[in-house]
Amino acid sequence: MNLTLKTSPATPTHDPALAARVHQRLDSLTKPQGSLGRLETLALQLALIQHHERPRLIAPQMLVFAGDHGLAARGVSAYPSDVTWQMVENFLAGGAAVSVLARKHGLALTVVDAGVRHNFAPRPGLIDHKVALGTADASEGPAMSAAQCAQALDAGRRVLHGLPGNVVLLGEMGIGNSSAAALLLARLTGSDITQCAGRGTGLDDAGLAHKRAVLGAVLQRHAGVREPLDALAAFGGFEIAMLVGAVLQAAAERRVIVVDGFIVSAAVLVATRLDAAVLDYCVFAHRSDEAGHRLLLDALGVEPLLDLGLRLGEGSGAALAWPLLDSALRLLNEMASFESAGVATREPG
């Protein structure tokens, strides 16, 4: 496939002079040097993203991309496809985990219909970018055409462009999409599918064995597919493709990107193969309990903030990590320095 990316590439955030100033600020605060651990590297990353010593997070936007998967007909999920649209209704009605967490943490929640197998009535909080009523069955051919893939990528960019604030939290919903993510991981990293495919929403041992067999056959079916966008089109889904576009656009606009679990991480993996610099803009919220997520995070060389055995998706992990981002910047911006507080520094060594 030959898609021309319409956005300018992301700018690497590397800036040793700014990093030195942020370190200097962190070391001037009333705490032992480095004692805030992961929050210090997080504060530094946010400063580099915003290219500012005193970064601020403004109007955080939680975006949940939803789509259905033709492959779900092959019995790769513990739940029927109808759960996708039913959960979209639940997101909008405020009853899902991500709805509860977004409400609690002051995150504006928007659901994007990337390709759910259901026609929704228009309403606030729902953006219609439906490419089709679900992808095609990847075990029989490509999940989507090149044109559909391009459309989905473009829609993801358009959702991001002009969005309020400077930070986006990314989530997803789609019965069958842990299969698509596993396929992308296996193909793009050369990993064995048995390492990439997990229980998803809760398959038992027999279900997991079946899923792995189906996915192995899908990889065989698309054995010649190597390029990231070709793999994306082959395996799907629409919500993952739209997430790829959103990640590329968000990074190009220097937004902070909070990455949820396995499926969003798979979209980031695809995006990094198109533009490696997007990784600088990504904060990985958590390591999920889904088998392939650890492998994916290791492949990206990143360390997530939380490790709580979550395996829900939706953006729930991103929402749970949000207070850590906010806290890291409050500490950077509001703590007193040794000098201002009149606190003695270390004993002369």
Add this chain to the structure above:
Amino acid sequence: MNLTLKTSPATPTHDPALAARVHQRLDSLTKPQGSLGRLETLALQLALIQHHERPRLIAPQMLVFAGDHGLAARGVSAYPSDVTWQMVENFLAGGAAVSVLARKHGLALTVVDAGVRHNFAPRPGLIDHKVALGTADASEGPAMSAAQCAQALDAGRRVLHGLPGNVVLLGEMGIGNSSAAALLLARLTGSDITQCAGRGTGLDDAGLAHKRAVLGAVLQRHAGVREPLDALAAFGGFEIAMLVGAVLQAAAERRVIVVDGFIVSAAVLVATRLDAAVLDYCVFAHRSDEAGHRLLLDALGVEPLLDLGLRLGEGSGAALAWPLLDSALRLLNEMASFESAGVATREPG
């Protein structure tokens, strides 16, 4: 030492019928069973503590106990003892990490002077329970007398008794107190002091070797001390003893106890040796970067919520974990059920 505990012991929270009802509620919510991972066990623990299917966290209180250590004169810390009182001033002025985090997360912050080597002017947010101007040097004799230890335990109980709300977050400040915690851990669990003693606020290799040598000698000096309260009196400090009293009282009053890092965990270790049921009431906020903390958490058989490489103390880790407790209960109490949201359950297996 023969101290009579003045509070009634804590009631174990074990209640299979209530636990079954909470599990049933969790499994009815619109998510795959168990997919909220650690947040589900957390929600269950909070329900058992409050003996209620729909627990609520009310008016969270952050208590920071501060005290100085005679042993600090032996060069076991990277910072001088004066930093203890200077940091207390910083807590009260709002410039310390725990001040910033308490403000952000809506936690009422109170500092308790358990035995700081400084006389503070009275002011709001500071409670004076000073036992003495720091403990005695544990390398020369007991850090405190039996009477001082009893006084500190009692003061800890009194701080808790009648405190607003139903949840307390515990923190501490005291130059030298990672040494006291390491000594308590070594003696009460029989672990080697080299495994228990770490860099504290940031000792270099030579400083760490010196600290371990000093602590080894202190253990020798008090070789006959075996009982938990005797060890507490031998090794200190006043803030740790007061934390022990606070933990015992909080558990007796069925409060949720959010435990910060290494030093507060050491106080919990002592408290569990006096009343094993207090552990049911403790939520361990994080695994700190301090060497002995992993060992201590393993000795208690508990799994903390966060693992962020923190090594600051003060209660900063407890404050950072707070949104997870709040989120766990919001999810339990506010999520829709499959039935109420009209979402299909699993495929018939």
